[in-house]
Amino acid sequence: MPIDAQQVDAPLTQTAVFLVVTVTDAPDAIATIRSVLADVSGLIKTVAFRDLGANLTCTVGVGAAVWTDLTGMPSPRELRPFLPVEGARHTAPATPGDLLFHIRSDRRDLCFEFERLLLSGLGDAVTVADETVGFRYFDVRDLLGFVDGTANPVGPALPESTLVGDEDPDVAGGSYVVVQKYLHPIAAWQSLTTEQQEAIIGRTKADNVELDDAATGQKSHKTLATIVDAEGVEHDILRDNMPFGSPGSDQFGTYFIGYCRNLWVIQQMLERMFIGDPPGLHDRLLDFSSAVTGSAFFVPSAEILDGLDDVPAAVPPAQPASSTPAGTTDGSLGLGALR
Structure with a gap:
């Protein structure tokens, strides 16, 4: 990973x-x-010193609507607002979002303290659109009981899949990121047999072994979420999904967050899931997983983020010169006759 990249991984x-x-x-x-954004790295140090082994990080994403105003730079070439995806039975909605803060740690109190200080600094400059607290569930499983993130790239494939390179040199070292909040009707999911659940996911539940793709007809979630281009090249994304919820409120969900080098990869993934491949055969996981939010951002490099304090303030446009004289030689204001 380039030294000036934010810690997407x-x-x-x-x-x-x-x-x-x-x-x-x-x-x-x-x-x-x-x-505030220019000092995020400093704020991390301020909070993290209490436990340097707790891995506190914060990755910042910037939305299309505010990118140029904040950075003074042209927009990354694929950056745009989240595009809703409407299938015959399920929809991935677009919801408001100008900034994303992905705050991670092994300690809940450090995440809490960092967020408290962050929002205090931002003050009335922002309004919270969504705040979701996630937790690691057993051996990296979601609340449906399956291991999540198995297909993440590793080794040299990780930066290759997540970080923009020479194709967009002004923002090299950055990454696109999409977030969605999914809610699960757990009782309905648990009414299925293990074999039915495994067929929907495309992996065994107990030991996470990949199942063979269906030769025809309905495809599994694993297959629909795998993107292969016309040249046969597979395009990976980095997921750091987390469960969230409250049994007392009967709320169970998964927060999807995907980092990628090319935003079109996640867009195509969602189209395959919600519309189907072929169209009409949607991802059956969506019958038990409803998307309620959707936003897209670009994660600038640490160099861009740290340098935001140096971006010159926008200069208001000059007012056009008035064609009406400020005054006349007879001492009037030159307003003309009233009509």
């Missing part, structure tokens, strides 16, 4: 906060946000 942690905010029209909102 930070180690798996025991807890995380997925914080999505929108920018308000408060005076100096952009200036305030620039100042």
Whole structure:
């Protein structure tokens, strides 16, 4: 990973906060946000010193609507708002989001403290659109009982799959990121047999062994989420999904977060899941997993993020010169006759 990249590949942690905010029209909102983002690395050090082994990190993503205002740079070539995907039975909705903060640590209290100080610094410059606290569940399983993230790239394939390179040199070292919140009707899922669940996921439940693809007809989630281009090249993404929920509130879910070098990879993945491949044969996992949020961001390099304090303030456009004289020689204001 380039030395100036944010930690999109930070180690798996025991807890995380997925914080999505929108920018308000408060005076100096952009200036305030620039100042806070430029010091995110310093704030991490401030909080992390309490337990340097707890792996506190915060990855910052910036949405299309505010990218140029915040950075003073042209937009990354694939950056755009999240595109909703509408299938015959299920929809991946688009929801508001200008900034993403992916806060990770092995200690919940460090995530809490970092988020508290972060939002205090941002003040009225932002409004919280969604705040989700995730936790690691047993041996990296989701609440449906299956291991999550098995297909993540490793080794040299990791930066190759997640970090923008020379194809967009102004933002090299950055990454696209998509987040979605999914809710699960656990009782309905648990009413299925283990064999039915495995057929939907495409892996065995107990030992996470990959099952063969279906020769025809309905494809598994594993198959639909695998993207292969016209040249036969497979394109991976990095997931750091986490379960969230509250048994007392009967809420059970998975927070999907995917980092990628090319945003079109996740877009195609969602189209295959929600519309189907072939169309009409949607991912059966969606019958037990409903998307309720969806936002897309670009994670700038650490160099860009740290340098936001140096971005010159926007200069208001000059007012056009008035064609009406400021005054006349007879002492009037030159307003003309009233009509």
